[in-house]
Amino acid sequence: MALMLDLVIVGAGPIGIEAGIRARRAGITYLILEQGSVVNAIVGYPTYMTFFTTSERLEVGGHPLVTATDKPTRKEALDYYRKVVQNEGLAVRQHHRVSRLQRVPEGFEIMGHTDRGEAFALRSRFAAVATGYFDTPKLLGVPGEDRPTVSGYYAEPTLLEGAGVGIDPATLTACHSEETFETNVPGLYVLGSAGYGTRTSDVFIENGLVHVERALEDIRRKMSPVNA
Numbered sequence: 001m002a003l004m005l006d007l008v009i010v011g012a013g014p015i016g017i018e019a020g021i022r023a024r025r026a027g028i029t030y031l032i033l034e035q036g037s038v039v040n041a042i043v044g045y046p047t048y049m050t051f052f053t054t055s056e057r058l059e060v061g062g063h064p065l066v067t068a069t070d071k072p073t074r075k076e077a078l079d080y081y082r083k084v085v086q087n088e089g090l091a092v093r094q095h096h097r098v099s100r101l102q103r104v105p106e107g108f109e110i111m112g113h114t115d116r117g118e119a120f121a122l123r124s125r126f127a128a129v130a131t132g133y134f135d136t137p138k139l140l141g142v143p144g145e146d147r148p149t150v151s152g153y154y155a156e157p158t159l160l161e162g163a164g165v166g167i168d169p170a171t172l173t174a175c176h177s178e179e180t181f182e183t184n185v186p187g188l189y190v191l192g193s194a195g196y197g198t199r200t201s202d203v204f205i206e207n208g209l210v211h212v213e214r215a216l217e218d219i220r221r222k223m224s225p226v227n228a
């Protein structure tokens with residue numbers, strides 16, 4: 001458990017990538033942990049889909065998203081986000097699934113395993129959950145749904161709940177500030193759709209990016225020597 005970072009970001013979707021870029025540029029030591037590959041959720045979108053949002057509203061880190069028409073296709077978006085990660089030299093550990101987040105006196109202990117089954121554990125002062133909602137389906141409990149050919153939708157808030165975040169039983173929304181996106185667990189943030197339970201249709205990439213801006217601003221403020 002040697003590594004102690006300022007910030008661990010869980011999830012390398014568009015929102016986690018934006019958080020990594022902002023952390024890096026602010027001189028905050030960070031690491032992004034991703035259970036699959038970068039923008040794993042978009043990999044699973046329909047092969048020939050086109051986003052409903054225009055390209056410039058999906059951009060991260062100010063990198064232009066150049067597309068053949070005004071809206072990107074799935075492939076254009078995949079190429080774009082992956083190239084941004086590469087060009088920014090972001091610290092991402094792929095195939096690292098986080099299964100537990102725990103508040104400890106100096107910040108957070110983050111635990112999980114790689115897809116080879118190796119366990120890992122890290123410590124950070126702040127944590128941000130940007131896990132989206134597509135990769136943790138809420139299963140129906142019917143025979144056959146565990147087969148690889150079957151997929152499901154919607155997330156249960158296990159990771160957040162385990163860390164002590166209050167979850168609204170009606171909407172499964174995480175208890176958090178709409179100003180800073182910090183949860184009721186000090187130092188733990190929810191970014192993008194990850195904290196919105198059944199209200200996922202309220203949050204897209206375009207407005208999720210605002211959460212990152214506010215949260216990183218809050219982390220910077222708390223890290224400044226005056227507030228440390």
Ligand SMILES: Cc1cc2nc3c(=O)[nH]c(=O)nc-3n(C[C@H](O)[C@H](O)[C@H](O)COP(=O)(O)OP(=O)(O)OC[C@H]3O[C@@H](n4cnc5c(N)ncnc54)[C@H](O)[C@@H]3O)c2cc1C
Pocket residue numbers: 010011012013014015016033034035036037038039040041042045046049050051052053096097098099130131132133134135159191192193194203204205206207208
């Ligand atoms: C078909 C379709 C079309 C869409 N079109 C648009 C659009 O036009 N405009 C728009 O703004 N939005 C659109 N959306 C919604 C948008 O894609 C999501 O809101 C967006 O992907 C959210 O980004 P995110 O980074 O929060 O989450 P995600 O992209 O879901 O990324 C979360 C990441 O976290 C990882 N992860 C999850 N759990 C863990 C864990 N325990 N440990 C480590 N990693 C983990 C996942 O593998 C994933 O890579 C669309 C969605 C769909 C399905």
